[in-house]
Amino acid sequence: MLWTHLGYLLPLIIVASGAVLLMLLSPVERFSMERFSLFTFVILLLALGVDIVYFGKLFTAFPMEGLFSKMLIVDSYSVYFDALILSGALVTSLIGTHYFQIKRHFKKEFFSLFLFSVFGMMLLVHANELLTAFIALEIASLSLYVMIGFQKIHDKRVEASYQYLVLGSISGTFFLLGSALIYAGLGTTILGDLGKALDGLMGKDVSLIVIGATFILVTFLFKISAFPFQNWTIDVYDGSPLPVTAFMAATFKVAIFGFILRLMLIDLDPIRDIWDTLFVVVILATLLYGTFLAIIQESLKRMLAASSIVHTGYLLIAFVSIGYAGESASSSIIFYLVAYFLSAMGAFGLISYIAADEHVRVTYEDFRGFAHVHPYMAAMLSVFMLSLAGIPSTIGFVGKFYIFTGAIEAGYTFLAVCGIIATFISIYYYFKLIALMYFYPACEKEGTMIPTLSGITPITIGVIAIAVIWGGIGNTFIAYFPGVDFLIDTARLSYMSLFIK
Amino acid sequence: MSIGILSIIIFLPMVVALALMVAPFSSRITRNAAFGVSLTIFALALYIYTHFELTGTIQFKEFYPWIKSYGISYSLGIDGFSLIILMLIATLIPSAYLLLWNNARSKSYWISMLFIQSGISGTLFSLDLFLFYFFWEAMLLPVFMIIGLFGSGNRVFSTLKITIYTIMGSLFMFVSILYLGVAHYYEFGVWSFALSDLVNITTIAREQKIFLFFGFMLAFAIKIPLFPFHSWLLQTYSNSPTGGVFLLSSIMAKLGVYALVRFMIPLFPDLFAQFSIYFVALGIFGLVYFGIAAICQMNIKKMFAYSSASHLGFITAGVFALNVQGMMGSAFLIVAHAIATGGLFLLVGVMERHLGIRSLSGLGGIATKAPWFTLFFAIMLFCTVGIPGTNGFVAELLIVLGIFHYNPYLGVLSALTVLVAASYMFWVFQKAVLVKSDNDVSNMKDLSLYEILGLLPLAVLIIAMGVYPDLFLYKIEPTLQHYLIDILHVGVK
Numbered sequence: 001m002l003w004t005h006l007g008y009l010l011p012l013i014i015v016a017s018g019a020v021l022l023m024l025l026s027p028v029e030r031f032s033m034e035r036f037s038l039f040t041f042v043i044l045l046l047a048l049g050v051d052i053v054y055f056g057k058l059f060t061a062f063p064m065e066g067l068f069s070k071m072l073i074v075d076s077y078s079v080y081f082d083a084l085i086l087s088g089a090l091v092t093s094l095i096g097t098h099y100f101q102i103k104r105h106f107k108k109e110f111f112s113l114f115l116f117s118v119f120g121m122m123l124l125v126h127a128n129e130l131l132t133a134f135i136a137l138e139i140a141s142l143s144l145y146v147m148i149g150f151q152k153i154h155d156k157r158v159e160a161s162y163q164y165l166v167l168g169s170i171s172g173t174f175f176l177l178g179s180a181l182i183y184a185g186l187g188t189t190i191l192g193d194l195g196k197a198l199d200g201l202m203g204k205d206v207s208l209i210v211i212g213a214t215f216i217l218v219t220f221l222f223k224i225s226a227f228p229f230q231n232w233t234i235d236v237y238d239g240s241p242l243p244v245t246a247f248m249a250a251t252f253k254v255a256i257f258g259f260i261l262r263l264m265l266i267d268l269d270p271i272r273d274i275w276d277t278l279f280v281v282v283i284l285a286t287l288l289y290g291t292f293l294a295i296i297q298e299s300l301k302r303m304l305a306a307s308s309i310v311h312t313g314y315l316l317i318a319f320v321s322i323g324y325a326g327e328s329a330s331s332s333i334i335f336y337l338v339a340y341f342l343s344a345m346g347a348f349g350l351i352s353y354i355a356a357d358e359h360v361r362v363t364y365e366d367f368r369g370f371a372h373v374h375p376y377m378a379a380m381l382s383v384f385m386l387s388l389a390g391i392p393s394t395i396g397f398v399g400k401f402y403i404f405t406g407a408i409e410a411g412y413t414f415l416a417v418c419g420i421i422a423t424f425i426s427i428y429y430y431f432k433l434i435a436l437m438y439f440y441p442a443c444e445k446e447g448t449m450i451p452t453l454s455g456i457t458p459i460t461i462g463v464i465a466i467a468v469i470w471g472g473i474g475n476t477f478i479a480y481f482p483g484v485d486f487l488i489d490t491a492r493l494s495y496m497s498l499f500i501k
Numbered sequence: 502m503s504i505g506i507l508s509i510i511i512f513l514p515m516v517v518a519l520a521l522m523v524a525p526f527s528s529r530i531t532r533n534a535a536f537g538v539s540l541t542i543f544a545l546a547l548y549i550y551t552h553f554e555l556t557g558t559i560q561f562k563e564f565y566p567w568i569k570s571y572g573i574s575y576s577l578g579i580d581g582f583s584l585i586i587l588m589l590i591a592t593l594i595p596s597a598y599l600l601l602w603n604n605a606r607s608k609s610y611w612i613s614m615l616f617i618q619s620g621i622s623g624t625l626f627s628l629d630l631f632l633f634y635f636f637w638e639a640m641l642l643p644v645f646m647i648i649g650l651f652g653s654g655n656r657v658f659s660t661l662k663i664t665i666y667t668i669m670g671s672l673f674m675f676v677s678i679l680y681l682g683v684a685h686y687y688e689f690g691v692w693s694f695a696l697s698d699l700v701n702i703t704t705i706a707r708e709q710k711i712f713l714f715f716g717f718m719l720a721f722a723i724k725i726p727l728f729p730f731h732s733w734l735l736q737t738y739s740n741s742p743t744g745g746v747f748l749l750s751s752i753m754a755k756l757g758v759y760a761l762v763r764f765m766i767p768l769f770p771d772l773f774a775q776f777s778i779y780f781v782a783l784g785i786f787g788l789v790y791f792g793i794a795a796i797c798q799m800n801i802k803k804m805f806a807y808s809s810a811s812h813l814g815f816i817t818a819g820v821f822a823l824n825v826q827g828m829m830g831s832a833f834l835i836v837a838h839a840i841a842t843g844g845l846f847l848l849v850g851v852m853e854r855h856l857g858i859r860s861l862s863g864l865g866g867i868a869t870k871a872p873w874f875t876l877f878f879a880i881m882l883f884c885t886v887g888i889p890g891t892n893g894f895v896a897e898l899l900i901v902l903g904i905f906h907y908n909p910y911l912g913v914l915s916a917l918t919v920l921v922a923a924s925y926m927f928w929v930f931q932k933a934v935l936v937k938s939d940n941d942v943s944n945m946k947d948l949s950l951y952e953i954l955g956l957l958p959l960a961v962l963i964i965a966m967g968v969y970p971d972l973f974l975y976k977i978e979p980t981l982q983h984y985l986i987d988i989l990h991v992g993v994k
Binding site: 198 | 544568570571592631634635638639642645647649650656657660661665668669672673675676679680682683686687781
């Protein structure tokens with residue numbers, strides 16, 4: 001029994017002990033950055049390997065209930081999200097290799113922090129209790145604050161780090177206050193019990209809980225950068241080292257959604273419709289404002305940051321639909337997270353690869369004629385842009401299909417149309433890049449050296465690009481190889497595990 | 502798992518294009534390979550044509566599940582109406598390749614053409630709306646590339662404009678498709694996006710249905726283009742390279758009309774019949790409006806762009822006339838116009854290559870320099886105008902008859918408006934080709950052997966179909982009867 005439970009927790013244990021080990025080893029001069037990078041990679045791979053063992057099985061358990069009470073949960077759902085987070089971290093470490101080699105200001109502690117933040121995110125999707133969730137959230141966030149500001153020679157980094165730190169901490173306190181209010185109203189902070197207690201209160205005054213939950217949602221909206229808490233996004237994403245931006249944009253969002261879906265689907269289910277109108281407003285504002293921001297950006301990195309706000313809007317459309325089309329909407333969120341994760345990771349990763357040299361500014365104009373010099377990189381970048389824009393034959397399209405179908409199923413046709421309009425406008429800022437890359441003669445600026453295609457980073461990005469296309473057209477023709485169906489089916493399975501009592 | 506013939510037609514160009522993209526071949530080898538592919542497809546299309554049975558049913562079906570959890574399948578099939586467009590593609594594309602033979606020297610030009618052919622065939626064969634949308638939008642990417650890479654003038658702006666414009670339309674269609682899928686799920690408890698399933702939906706209220714109808718209509722109207730969704734047309738046509746404008750005008754625009762018949766009639770039979778009067782009127786209005794716009798143009802390419810839109814208005818009017826003459830005429834005009842306009846744009850491409858881009862006033866006296874050119878130009882032109890003996894005449898006659906049956910007033914109007922085309926077309930012919938002028942056209946050369954070979958089948962088809970239309974009409978008639986009688990419940994012969 002103990003061993004089974006330890007097995008459940010093994011991915012968490014591996015990542016946490018790896019993080020501690022790296023921290024302890026960092027003063028040892030003998031180990032180089034490269035070694036650390038490799039070690040991080042091995043740890044993550046190991047954890048993912050253990051996690052995969054449980055992948056695709058339907059189960060739910062409270063590991064070591066005697067020790068942890070019901071603070072932690074392991075079910076198909078958390079396994080799925082663990083797999084996502086770990087793959088995200090793996091990809092980050094792979095595409096970061098080149099970046100960290102070129103930029104010498106990174107110290108070895110960086111990798112320890114990186115693992116700590118991965119640990120925090122994983123803990124978050126395992127959290128079955130509000131305070132545990134808060135601690136997990138703060139572990140992940142604190143590590144990120146430092147990772148952003150690590151390269152302290154840069155004013156922009158420090159500013160980003162500080163901005164994120166201050167705003168993030170404030171939003172964190174909302175979570176804490178919300179938990180306190182919920183505890184005051186229901187007498188427990190354990191998920192599952194919350195829902196039962198809430199059921200018992202139906203028909204009575206639940207305003208305390210509504211206020212508490214709203215506070216928690218504020219933190220949620222802040223972390224996924226939805227309107228009106230989106231202001232930090234562009235500056236922080238822009239100010240961070242690119243691999244960290246990729247990690248934040250793709251992986252952190254996954255973890256946040258992992259927790260909040262659990263909370264919303266099970267515990268706040270009876271009172272969920274209270275926030276419907278609020279969410280509709282938030283979605284419209286997020287889509288509108290994100291689109292506006294994305295159009296006016298000149299730097300590619302800032303455009304991607306702004307467009308991540310728009311993608312948050314799409315995710316929220318599915319999020320509000322879960323009340324009326326629970327299964328398809330939830331699995332569509334999970335699928336879209338994968339789709340966005342792949343496309344954004346690829347895009348950020350490629351740009352970080354191109355821009356590893358400090359003096360390259362990555363504006364749209366810098367990509368003029370890029371395709372004629374680097375056809376393969378341009379092709380990959382185009383694939384990611386097409387996927388982000390949701391053009392058929394990419395995974396982004398299938399993701400949008402799921403989201404909008406879920407919305408229509410839930411009766412939110414209006415929101416689906418708004419999402420479509422945002423998609424339509426997004427064509428402009430994504431296609432602009434493709435047009436610039438292909439339709440102008442090359443103008444290589446002097447002194448900018450763009451690395452050639454070799455090493456682990458471009459291979460990883462190439463694999464992601466293929467995955468993006470496969471996700472869009474893949475099917476069951478090739479036996480034993482997961483296609484589009486596989487992702488959505490496992491997402492459904494993980495959704496079902498939430499309801500095993 | 503065996504691969505069906507339709508799948509081969511769709512994926513052969515794509516696979517070859519992908520292979521050519523990676524392979525370090527020269528543009529000549531690429532061109533020869535592309536031409537080979539187009540000939541293979543022509544052979545396959547001929548096979549289908551001869552084995553096609555004369556019923557209104559869907560034949561050569563293929564079906565594989567794709568995204569099972571949403572009932573989306575890869576399902577293909579053709580009926581008589583798609584058959585003629587298939588034949589059109591199969592015949593026109595090799596011709597176009599012959600005319601571009603020594604003209605397009607870049608590898609990516611040919612690769613884009615191959616991709617476009619794949620996308621067009623996919624759109625044409627899809628029986629699943631999700632799949633249809635998939636190809637419909639994916640088809641746009643190579644068009645985007647070919648205009649952006651090889652266009653002239655303000656090409657980047659034009660290519661972004663056509664992309665964004667068409668995607669806007671298709672996205673609204675996308676919502677409509679999703680809505681139908683969800684409605685099917687709520688009514689029958691299973692997901693499906695197959696056309697044959699979606700037509701069974703009965704639960705959608707009329708108001709919503711109108712929205713869905715116009716969601717589809719917007720996508721098709723932009724593609725065709727119908728008035729007032731034509732603002733992308735002029736710039737795109739005049740800035741596109743010859744191959745691009747050829748594909749856009751002669752094939753992709755026809756796909757809009759095709760989709761109108763294939764999807765909108767079965768999905769919304771009642772609304773189709775109810776709104777038909779507006780669309781017949783709109784079509785005729787477009788015919789006049791674009792005709793007048795064409796007269797005002799001094800650039801041949803722009804003039805033909807408007808002339809093409811004008812004819813497409815006419816075709817649309819025929820489709821909405823709700824009787825077998827109108828629809829048959831439309832099908833006929835689709836073919837006639839595709840051949841003639843395609844040929845004309847290719848000829849203009851030849852002229853541009855020799856003389857550069859010129860306005861009408863800078864031309865004249867080409868006839869003496871290039872007799873072959875003049876001959877083919879004349880045949881294509883006669884077909885566009887609808888001179889008896891060409892297939893254009895048969896088609897226009899049928900449509901006018903159809904509209905007459907539908908509404909005599911509109912019929913009279915449409916009969917008169919055919920004159921518009923005649924006026925500007927003959928004027929162009931006279932001014933640019935026949936009459937001698939002081940302009941220097943000494944650079945003009947006559948058609949090369951390849952070009953003559955490419956245009957000859959088109960010219961033969963124009964005459965053959967004009968003299969003996971039944972040769973071709975019998976293949977499509979059962980399908981149209983099926984649409985009219987079984988689905989729309991009108992137009993019993």
